[in-house]
Amino acid sequence: MTHSQASVYFNLETRRTTDAICRRCVGAGAAVARFLAGDRRAPTRMARESMADKQDYYEVLGVGRTSTAEDLKRAYRKLAREYHPDVNRNDGSEERFKEINEAYEVLSDPDRRAAYDRFGHAANGMGNGGDPFGFGGSPFGDLFESFFGAANSSRRRAAPARGQDLQVTVDLSFEEAVFGAEKAVELTRLETCEDCHGTRMREGQTPPRCPTCGGTGEVRRVQQTILGQFMTSTPCATCRGEGVTITDPCPRCRGRGRITQARTITVTVPPGIDENATLRLSGQGEASPQGGPAGNLYVKVRIKTHPHFTRQGKSIHLQIGINVAQAMLGDEIEIDTLDGPVVFKLPPGTQSGQQFRLRNKGVPDMRGGERGDQLVTIHVVIPKTLTGEQRMLVEQLAATLGSDVSPQPTNRGFFEKVKDALGV
Numbered sequence: 212m213t214h215s216q217a218s219v220y221f222n223l224e225t226r227r228t229t230d231a232i233c234r235r236c237v238g239a240g241a242a243v244a245r246f247l248a249g250d251r252r253a254p255t256r257m258a259r260e261s262m263a264d265k266q267d268y269y270e271v272l273g274v275g276r277t278s279t280a281e282d283l284k285r286a287y288r289k290l291a292r293e294y295h296p297d298v299n300r301n302d303g304s305e306e307r308f309k310e311i312n313e314a315y316e317v318l319s320d321p322d323r324r325a326a327y328d329r330f331g332h333a334a335n336g337m338g339n340g341g342d343p344f345g346f347g348g349s350p351f352g353d354l355f356e357s358f359f360g361a362a363n364s365s366r367r368r369a370a371p372a373r374g375q376d377l378q379v380t381v382d383l384s385f386e387e388a389v390f391g392a393e394k395a396v397e398l399t400r401l402e403t404c405e406d407c408h409g410t411r412m413r414e415g416q417t418p419p420r421c422p423t424c425g426g427t428g429e430v431r432r433v434q435q436t437i438l439g440q441f442m443t444s445t446p447c448a449t450c451r452g453e454g455v456t457i458t459d460p461c462p463r464c465r466g467r468g469r470i471t472q473a474r475t476i477t478v479t480v481p482p483g484i485d486e487n488a489t490l491r492l493s494g495q496g497e498a499s500p501q502g503g504p505a506g507n508l509y510v511k512v513r514i515k516t517h518p519h520f521t522r523q524g525k526s527i528h529l530q531i532g533i534n535v536a537q538a539m540l541g542d543e544i545e546i547d548t549l550d551g552p553v554v555f556k557l558p559p560g561t562q563s564g565q566q567f568r569l570r571n572k573g574v575p576d577m578r579g580g581e582r583g584d585q586l587v588t589i590h591v592v593i594p595k596t597l598t599g600e601q602r603m604l605v606e607q608l609a610a611t612l613g614s615d616v617s618p619q620p621t622n623r624g625f626f627e628k629v630k631d632a633l634g635v
Contacts, residue, residue: 265310265332266310268313268314268317268318268327269314269318271310271311271313271314272286272287272290272311272314272315272318273286273290274286276328280319283315283318283319284319287311287315287319290311291308291311291312294307294308294311295308296308330437370503371499371501371502371503372499372500372501372503373499373503373504373505373506374401374496374497374498374499374500374503374504374505374506375401375496375497375506376496376497376506376507376508376509377398377400377495377496377497377506377507377508377509378508378509378510378511379396379398379508379509379510379511380510380511380512380513381394381396381478381480381510381511381512381513382513382514382515383480383484383512383513383514383515384514384515385514385515385516385517385520385522385549386517386549387480388480388483388484388485388486388512388514389482389483389522389527389549389574389575390482390549390575391479391480391481391482391483391484392480393477393478393479393480394477394478394480395475395476395477395478396475396476396478396510397473397474397475397476398473398474398476398508399471399472399473399474400471400472400474400496400497400498401469401470401471401472401497401498402469402470402471402472402474402497402498403468403469403498404461404463404464404467404468404469404470405463405470406461406462406463406464407461407463407464407468409468409469409498409502410461410468411457411460411461411464411466411467411468412457412458412459412460412461412466413459413460413461413462414461416459418455418456418457418458419455419456419458420454420455420456421447421449421450421453421454421455421456422449422456423447423448423449423450424447424449424450424454426454426455427447427454428446428447428450428452428453428454429444429445429446429447429452430444430445430446430447430448431443431444432444453501467500468498468500468502469497469498469500476492476495476508478490478492478510480512481577482574482575482577483525483574483575483576483577484512484514484577485512485514486512486513486514487511487512487513488511488512489509489510489511489512490509490510490512491507491508491509491510492507492508492509492510493507494506494507495507495508496508519547520549522574524574524583525573525574525575525576525582525583525584526573526574526583526584526585526586527548527549527572527573527574527583527584527585527586528585528586528588529546529547529548529585529586529587529588530587530588530590531544531546531587531588531589531590532589532590532591532592533557533561533589533590533591533592534591534592534594535591535592535593535594537557537561538557538560538561538562538563538589538591539559539560540559541556541557541558541559541560541561542556542557543555543556543557544557546569546587548569548572548585549572549585550572553569553572555567555569555587557589561589561591562589562591563589563590563591564588564589564590565588565589566586566587566588566589567586567587567589568584568585568586568587569584569585569586569587570584571583571584572584572585573585
């Protein structure tokens with residue numbers, strides 16, 4: 212075969228294949244349109260021909276339509292031995308062997324054989340993944356499934372819902388937030404009834420299955436069509452989708468399975484907790500109405516202010532005032548901390564606004580890291596009134612210091628600020 216002949220042959224085969232596909236699409240589309248319009252009759256002759264390009268299964272096995280199961284088995288074994296790929300090496304033997312297996316698979320099943328005898332390949336949809344129109348693996352198959360659902364799919368009941376979550380707010384002092392505390396919170400919640408243990412039946416009996424849905428919680432309806440079996444399911448009206456019926460309700464909870472209880476819950480507040488933080492207590496919320504896990508309790512934290520200390524992250528800030536003599540000469544002073552007072556040696560020449568750091572006197576780290584520091588800011592307090600002796604002494608000091616005025620830098624450098632922060 213020359214190159215030009217091969218090209219013509221290829222084009223003819225391609226056109227023939229395309230025409231066959233188009234004929235199948237037209238026939239299948241017409242059948243689907245009739246089904247959606249409510250026509251449940253068998254497909255027309257044209258639609259059957261478009262879906263039945265394959266050879267008749269009875270012809271594949273070489274038997275008649277009235278053959279028995281034994282006749283089918285005998286014919287299948289004979290043809291399988293003849294066309295098995297390990298025995299027959301001729302071209303086309305493998306495809307022939309697949310057709311033989313496919314035909315026997317359908318005709319050996321009484322239900323599938325009966326459907327095939329009635330509708331042919333369109334009813335059984337064999338060889339195309341169950342798609343009666345030959346659109347196996349195509350978007351048309353996905354479209355059918357999205358409209359009608361899978362005929363053989365099974366729907367599981369949803370897991371019991373979790374109970375409702377609750378939220379409370381707890382107030383902490385500044386010290387409790389830093390060092391942690393045990394706080395009692397009061398709340399009212401729905402709990403599982405102690406008499407029926409949540410079954411809603413008297414003395415905790417097991418509720419019987421719903422007689423309408425058999426305990427599945429839904430009612431299914433199956434309809435046989437030319438496209439196969441289509442199933443629709445709706446929540447059971449008798450049990451409201453629960454799958455059980457309460458025939459003898461518990462007198463305490465009146466068949467609800469839960470009762471309202473006032474409880475006092477102890478909350479462990481970890482050291483170092485911050486403002487507006489939220490703690491979660493798993494399982495301390497309301498009980499599930501369907502026997503599922505209980506909800507959670509969320510505890511929001513509010514921290515009261517301190518008259519002297521403030522907080523920024525893990526650092527605690529304190530501002531203190533000293534007199535002029537202490538600033539000039541230095542002194543040993545007592546500084547308050549949350550751990551108690553500590554003695555600090557104030558260096559001579561301390562400036563107003565200068566900051567000193569007390570290490571490990573700040574807020575603990577909630578994640579187990581190092582504790583923060585306390586930063587002490589110094590303010591030099593100038594007295595507004597002086598005694599006679601004090602004025603005389605200050606005047607003598609002023610005479611020795613002179614009265615020269617020198618400008619000071621307005622913008623301090625980064626390293627100067629770091630030195631002040633570190634107290635060096």
